[in-house]
Structure formats: C-alpha cells, structure tokens
Amino acid sequence: MTDTPTQLFIGGAWVDAEDGATLPVDDPATGEVLCHVADAGPKDARLAEEAAVAAQEAWARTAPRARSEILRRAYELILERTDDLAHLMTSEMGKPLAEARGEVAYAAEFFRWFSEEAVRIDGGGGILPDGRNRMLLSRRPVGPCLLITPWNFPLAMGTRKIGPAIAAGCTMILKPAPQTPLSSLALAAILKEAGLPDGVLNVVTTSRAGEVCEPLLRGGRIRKLSFTGSTNVGRLLLAQCADAVVRTSMELGGNAPFIVFDDADLDTAVDGAMLAKMRNMGEACTAANRFFVHRSVVEEFGRRLAERMGALVVGPGTRDGVDVGPLIDAAGRAKVAELVADAVERGAEVLVGGRTPEGPGCFYPPTVLADVDPDSRLMDTEIFGPVAAILTFDDEDEVVRRANDTPWGLVGYVFTEGLDRALRVSERLEVGMVGLNTGLVSNPAAPFGGVKQSGLGREGGRVGIDEFLEYQYLAVPVR
Numbered sequence: 001m002t003d004t005p006t007q008l009f010i011g012g013a014w015v016d017a018e019d020g021a022t023l024p025v026d027d028p029a030t031g032e033v034l035c036h037v038a039d040a041g042p043k044d045a046r047l048a049e050e051a052a053v054a055a056q057e058a059w060a061r062t063a064p065r066a067r068s069e070i071l072r073r074a075y076e077l078i079l080e081r082t083d084d085l086a087h088l089m090t091s092e093m094g095k096p097l098a099e100a101r102g103e104v105a106y107a108a109e110f111f112r113w114f115s116e117e118a119v120r121i122d123g124g125g126g127i128l129p130d131g132r133n134r135m136l137l138s139r140r141p142v143g144p145c146l147l148i149t150p151w152n153f154p155l156a157m158g159t160r161k162i163g164p165a166i167a168a169g170c171t172m173i174l175k176p177a178p179q180t181p182l183s184s185l186a187l188a189a190i191l192k193e194a195g196l197p198d199g200v201l202n203v204v205t206t207s208r209a210g211e212v213c214e215p216l217l218r219g220g221r222i223r224k225l226s227f228t229g230s231t232n233v234g235r236l237l238l239a240q241c242a243d244a245v246v247r248t249s250m251e252l253g254g255n256a257p258f259i260v261f262d263d264a265d266l267d268t269a270v271d272g273a274m275l276a277k278m279r280n281m282g283e284a285c286t287a288a289n290r291f292f293v294h295r296s297v298v299e300e301f302g303r304r305l306a307e308r309m310g311a312l313v314v315g316p317g318t319r320d321g322v323d324v325g326p327l328i329d330a331a332g333r334a335k336v337a338e339l340v341a342d343a344v345e346r347g348a349e350v351l352v353g354g355r356t357p358e359g360p361g362c363f364y365p366p367t368v369l370a371d372v373d374p375d376s377r378l379m380d381t382e383i384f385g386p387v388a389a390i391l392t393f394d395d396e397d398e399v400v401r402r403a404n405d406t407p408w409g410l411v412g413y414v415f416t417e418g419l420d421r422a423l424r425v426s427e428r429l430e431v432g433m434v435g436l437n438t439g440l441v442s443n444p445a446a447p448f449g450g451v452k453q454s455g456l457g458r459e460g461g462r463v464g465i466d467e468f469l470e471y472q473y474l475a476v477p478v479r
C-alpha cells in the first residue's frame with residue numbers, strides 16, 4: 001500500500017486536489033479506513049480537461065505502432081505485478097484474491113487486444129458511382145474522452161475503455177468509483193512507466209461525481225463519454241450529453257435470465273449457475289438474476305445448487321480458502337437483505353443462506369430461494385449479491401416471454417442439449433449476449449454490451465475501437 005499513488009494524475013504529474021480535500025477508502029472486509037485519496041472538485045476537473053485537450057493533437061498524430069507498443073508494455077507490466085494489483089483490488093473492493101488475480105489477467109488482456117487493434121485501423125476509398133469523384137475514407141480519433149467506471153471490476157472496467165481510447169489516439173479523463181480509486185491510480189502509474197505521454201490519461205478521484213462531470217459533458221470540449229454503471233445514472237448522463245451532442249457508449253445494468261430446460265445436462269447447468277451467479281459475489285452486471293427452471297427438473301436443480309452454494313467459504317478476500325468476500329459496503333448489503341426479506345414475505349422458500357451475519361464487514365451468505373413469486377422486488381431489481389432466485393416454467397414460449405419481460409437486455413443464459421432449441425431460444429432472447437451451456441461470456445476479444453436499457457455500443461472485440469473513432473470522407477474530383 002505504501003507506494004500506491006493517492007493523488008490526482010493530471011498532465012502526467014501527481015497532484016493534490018486544488019482545495020486539499022481527500023476522501024477515505026474503506027476495506028469492506030473490516031469497515032476500516034485503508035487510506036485517503038485526493039478528492040477532486042470542478043477546478044481539478046477543468047485542469048484535467050485542459051491537459052487532455054492540449055495533448056490531443058499530438059497524440060492523434062503519434063504513429064499507431066507507438067501507441068500499440070505502449071499498450072503492449074503496459075500489458076506486460078500489469079502481468080508482472082499481478083500479485084500487488086490483486087492485493088490492492090481485494091483490499092479496496094473485497095473480492096477473494098483468486099478472483100482478483102483473474103481480474104488482473106482479464107484487465108491486462110484488453111491492453112494486449114487493443115495493442116493489436118491499434119495497427120489495424122482501416123480506411124477505404126474508390127471511385128463514386130457517378131465516376132466524377134473519388135472517395136477517400138479515413139478514420140480519426142473522436143477526441144478527448146471522459147471515462148466513468150464502477151467499483152465492481154476496478155481494473156478491468158478501466159482497461160476496457162482506456163485500451164481502445166489509446167489505440168484510437170484519443171486523450172482522456174478517467175473518473176473511477178470513489179470506493180475503488182486505488183486500482184485506477186496504480187494503473188495510471190503503470191501507463192506512465194510504459195511511456196504514455198503526459199496528458200493522454202488523466203485520473204480524477206472524487207466524491208463529487210456530478211459537480212466534476214457535468215461541466216465537462218456540457219462544456220463542448222469533451223467529445224465522447226464512455227460510461228459503465230447503473231441505468232439510472234446512465235440516463236442522467238445521456239441527458240447531460242445532449243447539450244454539446246457528445247458521443248456516448250453506455251454499459252448499464254442487467255437483469256439476466258438463466259434458463260434451464262428439461263433436457264439440460266444438470267451438472268453443466270449447476271456449474272454454469274455457480275459461475276453466472278457467484279463471479280464477483282454476484283456483484284456483476286452479467287450476474288444471473290432470475291433462474292427459470294423447467295418444472296420437471298426444478299427440485300433437483302434447486303437441491304444441487306443449494307448444496308454447492310452452502311459449501312462456499314465466506315470471509316475476508318485475503319484469507320486462504322475463501323470463496324466469497326464481503327459486499328462493497330453496508331448499503332449494498334442492506335439492499336440484498338431487503339430483497340431477500342421481500343421475496344420470503346411473498347412465499348419464497350429459503351433453501352440455503354438468507355441471514356445477515358453478525359460482526360464487522362459487509363458479508364452476506366450465498367443464498368438460494370425457491371418458488372419465488374414473480375412479483376417479488378428482486379425480479380425487476382439487480383440483486384448485486386450472492387442470491388439465486390428460482391422460478392418454475394412449463395413451456396418454451398412462456399419462458400421466452402417471461403425472460404424478455406424486463407426493460408434490460410444485457411445477457412441471458414440458456415441450458416439445453418437440443419441444438420435447435422438452443423439456437424431458437426438464444427435468437428429470441430432480447431439481449432446483447434447469450435451464454436449457451438456456459439455461465440461466462442466476458443472475453444476481451446468478444447463485443448460486450450446490451451440492448452434495451454442495458455446500454456448503447458459495445459466494448460471489446462473488433463468493434464470496441466470503433467466507439468473511439470470517427471470517419472472522415474474526402475471527395476476528390478477525378479481529373
């Protein structure tokens with residue numbers, strides 16, 4: 001912890017907030033304050049904006065190969081420092097060390113992927129149909145960006161945005177979540193060491209997100225917002241972007257259905273459920289929120305899932321053998337407990353878990369609820385905790401209709417051994433991603449994103465860089 005930066009990173013320098021303010025970073029496993037980081041205000045944000053705007057032109061002209069090599073070096077540095085970064089992440093966010101190491105590898109992979117994409121930015125051209133003009137098409141960086149990230153994947157949500165922005169030639173301001181600023185600051189130090197020029201990346205940690213971000217979005221110099229967070233905040237930011245017609249990418253909330261048909265391999269389905277529910281203690285936008293299980297297998301599935309969930313070890317993420325760390329904070333845990341209480345009041349049966357433990361830290365036990373009433377609040381709220389809610393269905397049309405009956409559409413999971421049904425149901429789900437007989441879809445080489453109120457645009461994959469590029473078309477007479 002001692003050499004982790006705690007100041008703002010502006011124009012390549014580490015600086016305090018202009019008014020000297022700081023904000024505490026808590027350890028969710030103990031509730032104790034780990035350290036304080038600089039708490040930026042609007043003046044600091046303006047300085048970060050000036051640095052990003054000043055660096056933009058030269059950065060856009062930097063050779064793609066040079067941008068690529070910075071990302072590649074940063075990828076290697078992240079991997080070399082896996083243990084330090086994982087400990088930092090666990091201390092500020094709570095996830096078990098093994099998961100934190102997994103996130104470090106996942107986060108680094110975005111830099112490797114976009115280091116490869118930086119040198120493949122294509123253009124185009126040709127003679128137009130009338131034969132009188134040529135068309136020359138080039139792709140240019142969209143300009144200075146504001147990147148806003150949540151606390152649940154403190155490193156990967158940053159690299160998923162910073163990677164393509166660097167590859168495309170954009171400068172940026174990163175505003176991480178106040179609960180988990182340390183991973184972002186450590187990442188900025190790594191990028192500086194990897195040779196990123198001053199001003200290309202600026203990091204403002206703040207407890208005053210609205211005051212810091214709104215002037216940037218309305219001011220006209222920031223040309224792109226890439227946001228990951230809740231749908232409610234995303235909606236507010238979209239409205240703020242309207243004034244200056246700022247381009248947006250929105251990775252918002254989910255309400256993932258997890259469908260188990262009567263012909264599913266139940267071992268595969270339970271393995272998939274453990275991944276789709278328990279990755280990150282359920283604090284993931286991709287977390288399975290509603291388990292629809294065919295009536296003929298629902299009892300067996302519930303029994304097996306409860307057995308697996310009940311065997312998980314809950315405790316501080318730094319302790320050996322722990323599978324489930326604390327939730328992010330007291331408010332997050334209280335919300336999960338309220339959702340469970342509401343479902344139980346409406347008749348759900350608790351197969352395992354369901355009781356908030358005594359003692360320090362924001363722990364909540366892995367919980368399985370059966371016979372959940374479809375009107376329960378957790379059916380249309382992201383649970384964001386280790387709670388699996390099981391409902392019963394009878395036929396395919398019914399389950400597709402119920403799975404789609406939500407404003408969200410990030411991801412869905414389908415378990416069946418029938419090829420035709422697998423494809424048919426996947427294609428009918430109103431989601432951006434489907435896990436077919438698997439509980440994990442995230443991969444830097446695949447386009448991640450949702451439909452409906454789960455977002456706009458995609459991150460990762462071949463299209464991830466497009467979000468940070470504009471076309472320019474030159475008309476040139478044929479003479």
Ligand code: NAP
Pocket residue numbers: 148149150151152153157175176177178206207208209210213214228229230231233234236237250251252253254284285286382410450454455
């Ligand atoms: P959140 O409350 O929406 O916050 C996300 C980020 O937005 C934080 O940095 C937050 O800072 C900032 N923010 C909040 N209000 C703002 C404002 N008025 N102006 C500018 N920034 C503002 O979400 P969260 O609770 O941190 O994260 C959980 C949510 O993220 C879930 O809904 C989850 O599904 C979603 N998520 C989506 C994806 C995806 O790829 N689709 C991935 C991960 C998470 P403050 O905390 O200081 O307000």
